[in-house]
Amino acid sequence: MTEHVLEEVPKRSRLTPRARDTIAGYLFILPWLIHFFMLILGAMLASLVISFAKTDLLTGFKWVGLQNYRDLFKDPLFVKSLRVTAIYTFTVVPLGVIVALSIALLLNQKVAFLGFWRLIYYLPSVVSGVAVAVLWTWVLNPRFGLLNVGLMRLGIPQESLPRWIYSEKWAVPSFVLMGLWGAGGAMLLYLAGLQGIPTHLYEAAMIDGANAWQKFWHVTIPMLTPTIFFNMLMSIIGSFQVFTQVYVMTAGGPNNASLTIVLYLYQRGFINLRFGYASAIAWILFFIILFFTMLVIRSSTMWVYYEGELKK
Amino acid sequence: MFSDKLSRRQFVSGVAVAAAGMALAACAPKATPTPAAKPAQQPTAAPAQPTAAPAKKEQVTLRYMCRSGADYLPAVSKNIDEDFTAAQFPYIKVEVEPAPDGWVEKLLAQMVAGTAVDVFEAWGNIFYNWTERDLLLDLQPYVDAKMTDAEISDYNEFQWEGLFMKGKRVGMPKYINLMTLTINKDYFDKYGVAYPPENGEWNHDDYTNMLATLTEKARAKGDKNVWAGWLPGWSWDRFWNHIHMFEGKIVDQKYGKICMMDQPEAQAALKWMYDMEWTWNYHAQPSQVENKWPGDTIAAGLIMTAEDGTYPISRNKLFRLEKGIRWDMRHVPKGPTGKRSVLGTTDAFSGTKQTKHPDETWELLHFLSGPIHQEKVIVKSNGIIPVLKSLIKKFIQIVREVEPTLNDVRLETIDEILAWGYAEDTPWFCNQVAATDIIIPALQKVFTDGGADHTYFIEIAKQVTESQKDCKA
Numbered sequence: 001m002t003e004h005v006l007e008e009v010p011k012r013s014r015l016t017p018r019a020r021d022t023i024a025g026y027l028f029i030l031p032w033l034i035h036f037f038m039l040i041l042g043a044m045l046a047s048l049v050i051s052f053a054k055t056d057l058l059t060g061f062k063w064v065g066l067q068n069y070r071d072l073f074k075d076p077l078f079v080k081s082l083r084v085t086a087i088y089t090f091t092v093v094p095l096g097v098i099v100a101l102s103i104a105l106l107l108n109q110k111v112a113f114l115g116f117w118r119l120i121y122y123l124p125s126v127v128s129g130v131a132v133a134v135l136w137t138w139v140l141n142p143r144f145g146l147l148n149v150g151l152m153r154l155g156i157p158q159e160s161l162p163r164w165i166y167s168e169k170w171a172v173p174s175f176v177l178m179g180l181w182g183a184g185g186a187m188l189l190y191l192a193g194l195q196g197i198p199t200h201l202y203e204a205a206m207i208d209g210a211n212a213w214q215k216f217w218h219v220t221i222p223m224l225t226p227t228i229f230f231n232m233l234m235s236i237i238g239s240f241q242v243f244t245q246v247y248v249m250t251a252g253g254p255n256n257a258s259l260t261i262v263l264y265l266y267q268r269g270f271i272n273l274r275f276g277y278a279s280a281i282a283w284i285l286f287f288i289i290l291f292f293t294m295l296v297i298r299s300s301t302m303w304v305y306y307e308g309e310l311k312k
Numbered sequence: 313m314f315s316d317k318l319s320r321r322q323f324v325s326g327v328a329v330a331a332a333g334m335a336l337a338a339c340a341p342k343a344t345p346t347p348a349a350k351p352a353q354q355p356t357a358a359p360a361q362p363t364a365a366p367a368k369k370e371q372v373t374l375r376y377m378c379r380s381g382a383d384y385l386p387a388v389s390k391n392i393d394e395d396f397t398a399a400q401f402p403y404i405k406v407e408v409e410p411a412p413d414g415w416v417e418k419l420l421a422q423m424v425a426g427t428a429v430d431v432f433e434a435w436g437n438i439f440y441n442w443t444e445r446d447l448l449l450d451l452q453p454y455v456d457a458k459m460t461d462a463e464i465s466d467y468n469e470f471q472w473e474g475l476f477m478k479g480k481r482v483g484m485p486k487y488i489n490l491m492t493l494t495i496n497k498d499y500f501d502k503y504g505v506a507y508p509p510e511n512g513e514w515n516h517d518d519y520t521n522m523l524a525t526l527t528e529k530a531r532a533k534g535d536k537n538v539w540a541g542w543l544p545g546w547s548w549d550r551f552w553n554h555i556h557m558f559e560g561k562i563v564d565q566k567y568g569k570i571c572m573m574d575q576p577e578a579q580a581a582l583k584w585m586y587d588m589e590w591t592w593n594y595h596a597q598p599s600q601v602e603n604k605w606p607g608d609t610i611a612a613g614l615i616m617t618a619e620d621g622t623y624p625i626s627r628n629k630l631f632r633l634e635k636g637i638r639w640d641m642r643h644v645p646k647g648p649t650g651k652r653s654v655l656g657t658t659d660a661f662s663g664t665k666q667t668k669h670p671d672e673t674w675e676l677l678h679f680l681s682g683p684i685h686q687e688k689v690i691v692k693s694n695g696i697i698p699v700l701k702s703l704i705k706k707f708i709q710i711v712r713e714v715e716p717t718l719n720d721v722r723l724e725t726i727d728e729i730l731a732w733g734y735a736e737d738t739p740w741f742c743n744q745v746a747a748t749d750i751i752i753p754a755l756q757k758v759f760t761d762g763g764a765d766h767t768y769f770i771e772i773a774k775q776v777t778e779s780q781k782d783c784k785a
Contacts, residue, residue: 056445057424058420058423058424058445058447059445059446059447077749137602141602142599142600143537143599143600163599163761164599166597166598166599166603166760166761167599167761167763168757168761168763253546253753253756253760254546254753254756254757254760254761254763255753255754255756255757255760255761255763256753257761270416270417270420271441272441272745273420273441273445
């Protein structure tokens with residue numbers, strides 16, 4: 001006996017395929033939207049309100065208007081933290097581009113054990129912040145750290161070697177070095193960018209008689225500008241928020257030489273319980289990052305080249 | 313009938329239902345209502361005697377955030393269950409919660425949320441910050457109502473007075489940490505230098521000469537990676553006692569507004585500290601010893617003597633049993649006029665203001681600070697100095713029974729420090745936060761970086777005094 005199974009005919013939707021795709025798209029991003037609206041945006045708006053108040057969140061809430069913001073710019077420690085963070089950012093971002101791009105160029109060559117080298121250079125960027133901080137405390141050890149032992153081998157006398165994180169002068173450069181060590185993440189993106197450059201551009205350049213430098217400057221760099229743009233943007237945002245390393249390694253010392261904005265925010269909020277003041281710092285930092293982000297985005301029309309894009 | 317394949321429609325519907333469920337779950341009230349954020353009622357002036365009619369009391373559960381490590385927590389819980397709940401207060405159940413990493417921030421967050429534990433453990437500057445914001449249960453009414461003078465006099469004055477802040481008693485003493493001079497006898501024997509005197513009859517000149525001799529002999533033998541002494545001068549808790557020993561002061565009075573670090577006595581002490589570290593390098597510089605705490609530098613063999621805290625069992629385990637170091641402890645040297653001073657800590661058990669059970673919280677705090685818990689847990693389990701004078705000799709005897717190699721360590725020094733009364737609570741400014749915000753970076757500039765000498769504190773003293781002018785005592 002043969003069974004005839006009638007397939008259920010799906011009901012026809014009243015929505016157009018485009019509308020269904022749109023709904024599906026939103027549903028897929030719904031978990032992130034819930035997270036953003038409930039845990040991030042809510043907290044941000046709350047901190048904006050708190051920044052206009054004097055409060056420890058425990059015992060009272062006194063509306064002070066713009067007082068926290070006015071006090072900030074008279075606070076020498078805040079000004080110092082701004083200076084420290086700016087020095088760090090404007091050193092580590094350009095150097096990071098140069099170092100990551102240089103490594104990517106090297107690893108784009110046909111050399112033996114290429115996979116191994118790529119792994120070695122990428123590995124630091126996946127190590128967590130605290131582990132990196134502990135590791136670098138040893139690397140920067142003035143007596144037997146890798147760095148100073150290396151410098152001694154180069155003939156620099158021991159008494160002239162930097163005391164790195166134990167010195168006011170060398171504390172920020174120490175963190176810059178650490179920042180450069182993690183250039184593997186950006187390196188990977190540059191590598192992908194390099195491998196996406198069409199070879200016919202290099203062939204055309206060769207036919208035109210370009211040497212290696214001219215090919216690099218007139219083909220490689222312009223074609224990599226979208227990647228440079230992206231990496232630079234991410235680095236600026238990240239480096240303005242530097243916290244973990246300084247918190248673990250120096251707690252902002254010595255003599256506030258490595259006091260970054262986020263560390264100062266943490267100290268004022270969670271140690272001194274001045275959450276209104278700390279929130280004002282957070283919003284100043286937000287606008288600083290927004291300013292530099294917009295600056296880079298606006299300037300990108302002048303220096304970022306997208307293949308196929310027509311200049312207006 | 314279900315199909316094997318999941319259609320996009322079914323998937324999208326499922327996701328929508330799940331997301332809506334998650335959102336509703338996130339918005340839903342908790343199954344257990346949280347305690348109200350309003351402050352708990354003030355303790356009754358004369359709390360009822362707990363033993364009067366415990367059976368009639370309503371069952372109460374207290375939460376106690378305990379900072380003891382995993383090795384010690386079972387002993388804490390067992391002692392509370394047996395000697396507090398079962399033996400004295402059957403209506404009070406205590407849930408011991410291990411303090412998490414970052415417990416200060418987490419406890420603050422609990423306070424903001426109104427879900428703070430009833431009992432926790434902390435020390436001076438935390439109590440000071442939180443008392444200013446009225447976050448702690450004031451224990452003074454209970455002390456007045458329930459403790460006898462004899463009982464109070466069994467506590468050490470520096471600790472008992474140190475826990476009375478801004479008119480409130482902020483905690484009951486937990487244990488004592490005292491600074492002594494820890495010495496590595498192996499180095500003294502190797503270089504043929506006499507140990508510091510056991511009776512404490514020595515001064516800063518003797519101390520300087522001893523460290524100079526140790527340094528010279530070590531260098532003469534080619535030992536470059538060992539330093540005679542270590543005093544982390546950048547640390548608030550390690551520097552001020554030398555100023556006191558030189559008859560100087562940090563601040564004019566308790567909760568005072570005038571910084572005295574520019575005065576000649578304080579300057580002399582700061583100069584001595586600076587010279588020891590940077591001019592003569594008899595004390596190690598932070599970069600020479602990875603800025604480790606004294607105990608770790610001794611264990612690493614980097615240091616011959618260090619002004620360090622006193623934890624006989626754990627230090628002996630590290631120095632003697634693990635590293636084979638023959639160690640001992642001595643009194644710190646006297647200052648130029650014969651004065652001696654060390655930090656005695658104000659570690660304490662404390663109650664949160666928002667506890668719903670202030671009377672029961674008091675009973676637990678009183679028990680934790682009392683003779684039974686002190687002997688069974690603080691002494692026998694943790695091996696640290698108890699807060700009661702009457703237990704000190706017993707403490708020395710017990711830790712030596714637990715660890716016989718401690719017979720080689722002069723633990724009587726601890727008893728003498730307390731009997732001679734030279735342990736002190738830390739100095740307190742009217743606005744301590746503003747003062748330490750200025751002084752600690754300055755200490756780092758001088759004692760971590762070496763970028764300035766003792767005279768830097770003349771300007772710093774002016775800045776600190778200026779920072780106090782708006783403080784209402």
